[in-house]
Amino acid sequence: MQQTEQLRQxxxxxxxxxxxxxxxxxxxxxxxxxxxxxxxxxxxxxxLEPFVPARLADAAV
Amino acid sequence: MQxxxxxxxxxxxxxxxxxxxxxxxEVAEACLEGLRTRAGMHAFVTITAADAxxxxxxxxxxxxxxxxGPLAGVPVAVKDLLAVRGVSRTNGSAAFAxxxxxxxxxxxxxxxxxxxxVIVGTTHLxxxxxxxxxxNPALGTPVNPWAADRVPGxxxxxxxxAVAARxxxxxxxxxxxxxxxVPASFCGVTGxxxxxxxxxxxxxxxxxxxxxxxGPLARSVEDAALVxxxxxxxxxxxxxxxxxxxxxxxALLTRPLxxxxxxxxxxxxxxxxxxxxxxxxxxxxxxxxxxxxxxxEVAIPSLVHTGPTLGAIILAEARSAIAPLLAGxxxxxxxxxxxxxxxxxxxxxxxxxxxQRVRSRLHEETRAVLARVDLLATPATVLxxxxxxxxxxxxxxxxVGAVEAICRLSGPFNLTGLPALALPCGFTSDGRPIGLQLxxxxxxxxxxxxxxxxxxxxxxxxxxxxxx
Numbered sequence: 001m002q003q004t005e006q007l008r009q010x011x012x013x014x015x016x017x018x019x020x021x022x023x024x025x026x027x028x029x030x031x032x033x034x035x036x037x038x039x040x041x042x043x044x045x046x047x048l049e050p051f052v053p054a055r056l057a058d059a060a061v
Numbered sequence: 062m063q064x065x066x067x068x069x070x071x072x073x074x075x076x077x078x079x080x081x082x083x084x085x086x087e088v089a090e091a092c093l094e095g096l097r098t099r100a101g102m103h104a105f106v107t108i109t110a111a112d113a114x115x116x117x118x119x120x121x122x123x124x125x126x127x128x129x130g131p132l133a134g135v136p137v138a139v140k141d142l143l144a145v146r147g148v149s150r151t152n153g154s155a156a157f158a159x160x161x162x163x164x165x166x167x168x169x170x171x172x173x174x175x176x177x178x179v180i181v182g183t184t185h186l187x188x189x190x191x192x193x194x195x196x197n198p199a200l201g202t203p204v205n206p207w208a209a210d211r212v213p214g215x216x217x218x219x220x221x222x223a224v225a226a227r228x229x230x231x232x233x234x235x236x237x238x239x240x241x242x243v244p245a246s247f248c249g250v251t252g253x254x255x256x257x258x259x260x261x262x263x264x265x266x267x268x269x270x271x272x273x274x275x276g277p278l279a280r281s282v283e284d285a286a287l288v289x290x291x292x293x294x295x296x297x298x299x300x301x302x303x304x305x306x307x308x309x310x311x312a313l314l315t316r317p318l319x320x321x322x323x324x325x326x327x328x329x330x331x332x333x334x335x336x337x338x339x340x341x342x343x344x345x346x347x348x349x350x351x352x353x354x355x356x357x358e359v360a361i362p363s364l365v366h367t368g369p370t371l372g373a374i375i376l377a378e379a380r381s382a383i384a385p386l387l388a389g390x391x392x393x394x395x396x397x398x399x400x401x402x403x404x405x406x407x408x409x410x411x412x413x414x415x416x417q418r419v420r421s422r423l424h425e426e427t428r429a430v431l432a433r434v435d436l437l438a439t440p441a442t443v444l445x446x447x448x449x450x451x452x453x454x455x456x457x458x459x460x461v462g463a464v465e466a467i468c469r470l471s472g473p474f475n476l477t478g479l480p481a482l483a484l485p486c487g488f489t490s491d492g493r494p495i496g497l498q499l500x501x502x503x504x505x506x507x508x509x510x511x512x513x514x515x516x517x518x519x520x521x522x523x524x525x526x527x528x529x
Contacts, residue, residue, distance in 0.1 A: 041411055054300075056258060059502070
């Protein structure tokens with residue numbers, strides 16, 4: 001319940017605009033995914049630059 | 062005669078035309094008749110009959126002259142996310158209804174035409190390609206030919222359903238998180254997501270620039286190789302297009318599987334999976350071993366971060382790519398797409414960059430594994446096609462979001478950009494198709510295709526026709 005309310009507040013703070021009837025559904029269906037985004041910020045990523053997919057050509061077989 | 066011609070594969074059409082058993086016009090007429098009589102499949106948005114017959118006449122002339130292209134006279138459908146000259150593109154959304162027809166073909170479509178293919182129409186999709194089920198409340202959901210109460214898979218839903226139902230021998234799809242391989246898996250056909258940059262994205266409505274791919278859906282690996290041969294190559298109109306030589310894919314298909322090393326990232330691939338999918342996957346690995354492959358387990362630890370990594374990148378890039386396209390069109394935008402556009406506001410720059418850096422780690426780990434093995438194998442999806450109304454699915458004791466479950470094993474190879482092939486490897490007890498996925502090194506589509514072809518020579522899952 002607390003997590004649901006936090007998610008609701010987070011969406012409001014980010015300016016997320018949803019039809020009132022949809023908020024519950026979105027919190028239920030997408031809540032875990034939204035929360036999981038923050039897990040990315042806790043990972044140890046030292047030495048890693050953002051991926052550049054076009055560089056795959058350098059590794060072509 | 063027409064019925065027989067309508068159900069031919071790419072290889073069979075080529076053989077029939079070259080043996081003068083039929084003309085390209087006869088093949089096109091049979092295909093168009095099938096599209097009319099089976100309109101209830103709801104696979105097609107637009108049927109380009111006049112244009113198709115003109116192309117078929119040109120193919121017949123080229124065949125008579127002896128200078129026909131590799132796909133001369135082969136009917137092909139195109140996902141309605143790619144520009145097709147003279148056709149109004151919906152992008153799977155009522156918001157684009159009434160847009161003027163495209164003045165020019167997308168790069169991939171132009172290559173198909175140059176190879177002699179006969180474009181017969183455009184196919185339905187998940188709205189703006191943003192979703193893996195293919196369910197489209199506004200424009201309609203294509204019928205899964207194996208199970209009408211189940212999703213066809215998306216976002217290239219119409220392309221998957223059309224190929225499975227034998228309406229066309231091949232179709233184009235796009236794949237940002239699994240949108241070629243998911244409908245291939247759920248509809249029991251073969252689908253290839255090539256390496257990022259291998260096939261032009263010019264003239265394709267973007268969803269997420271760093272994840273978007275174009276590729277074929279077809280009935281067999283042989284057919285997919287024939288279509289890829291026409292599609293692949295550098296296109297100056299696509300800034301991500303690679304200048305990497307294109308091999309003769311069909312000629313390389315018959316390389317044996319003997320001693321090919323296949324790695325299975327089992328810890329991730331089989332951690333959350335429907336039991337019948339797991340069983341079919343193990344049987345498929347057994348077939349690969351019998352064909353001479355050396356199968357071993359490998360570890361790619363960062364696969365566990367696929368969900369949030371893919372989510373952050375798609376939500377952020379799609380909001381940037383799509384929101385401007387929807388300006389002034391809000392009346393026709395579906396609820397699901399509206400929600401995704403709004404959720405994109407929750408992805409900060411920190412989230413986005415962390416996701417792109419996780420992606421680098423996943424790439425490094427995968428590259429290290431692919432230095433020790435030639436291919437990776439996983440199920441294409443961890444579940445067979447779910448019901449149309451399922452937002453959550455239960456896998457074993459775990460309740461999980463349907464989108465996350467569906468993209469769990471396809472998403473990693475959008476993140477890494479590696480070539481990934483989905484092909485049929487069995488059925489559930491209630492008759493829904495199950496897919497196998499084979500993944501190769503960058504631009505090693507030929508390795509993936511030859512392994513898949515060897516598997517299809519030893520099995521007949523891809524030859525079984527659906528009941529609808």
